[in-house]
Amino acid sequence: MRALSRRTALALGLGTAAILAGVDRVCATPSEADEAIAKFAGGKKPEPGRIAIELPEIAENGTAVPLTVTVESPMTAADHITDVLVVADGNPNPRVATFSFTPMSGKAEVATRIRLNATENVIVVARTGDGRFLAARKEVKVTIGGCGG
Amino acid sequence: MAEKPRIKLPKEAKKGEVIEIKTLIAHPMESGLRKDDAGALVPRKIINRFTCEFNGTLAFACELEPAIAANPYFQFTVRVEESGTFRFTWIDDDGTAITADESITVS
Numbered sequence: 001m002r003a004l005s006r007r008t009a010l011a012l013g014l015g016t017a018a019i020l021a022g023v024d025r026v027c028a029t030p031s032e033a034d035e036a037i038a039k040f041a042g043g044k045k046p047e048p049g050r051i052a053i054e055l056p057e058i059a060e061n062g063t064a065v066p067l068t069v070t071v072e073s074p075m076t077a078a079d080h081i082t083d084v085l086v087v088a089d090g091n092p093n094p095r096v097a098t099f100s101f102t103p104m105s106g107k108a109e110v111a112t113r114i115r116l117n118a119t120e121n122v123i124v125v126a127r128t129g130d131g132r133f134l135a136a137r138k139e140v141k142v143t144i145g146g147c148g149g
Numbered sequence: 150m151a152e153k154p155r156i157k158l159p160k161e162a163k164k165g166e167v168i169e170i171k172t173l174i175a176h177p178m179e180s181g182l183r184k185d186d187a188g189a190l191v192p193r194k195i196i197n198r199f200t201c202e203f204n205g206t207l208a209f210a211c212e213l214e215p216a217i218a219a220n221p222y223f224q225f226t227v228r229v230e231e232s233g234t235f236r237f238t239w240i241d242d243d244g245t246a247i248t249a250d251e252s253i254t255v256s
Contacts, residue, residue: 064218091216092182100210104203106167106228110211113218115180146218147182
């Protein structure tokens, strides 16, 4: 096997750059993610903490990234988590999902698989039964985007 | 879409136990951003809502966006106080609802 010629290597590089540029154009801006969060929180500022986000540090394939969200809560009728919003700030549409829990849930915990477009932040905002908001974020490095741009 | 959704939950539980439920449904979750071979955008077609009811009361729900991976998978918990039936519902963008029922014995 011969090593890559300089011309081939250059062509490959240009191709990759073109693909990356194409993906860039369909990305949401972080401000769109902020807007989605502000809408969910009704303008209130979420407090940090009580949320654990489980995501791989590096996702080789952005088409199905395992995500687990756990919010610390006794989940009683008086004190429970009602809704959890998941946002990915580099996706074409930053909203990923909104989960609704009830005291019947027992735990405010959910696992699913999400699509990530590029290296970006996943932000989780939780609403408590008494109308407070909690938030946490985690960065994921994505090798191949999963939004089909 | 004839394929049956896959659901995993215990058959029996103790009163007040928090059980774990896993669900998976076969669906392409077409995001509306993907292009076909001819370069035309493939129209969006996703499952946009999933609910889990126990004996008619909503226990868990999710609003899905195109950023949920194909073949949506969920793992969540429900606290069971009595025997009964879970009803799982997936709603497609085209309005179709796919439902599945599973019963549990609580002692």
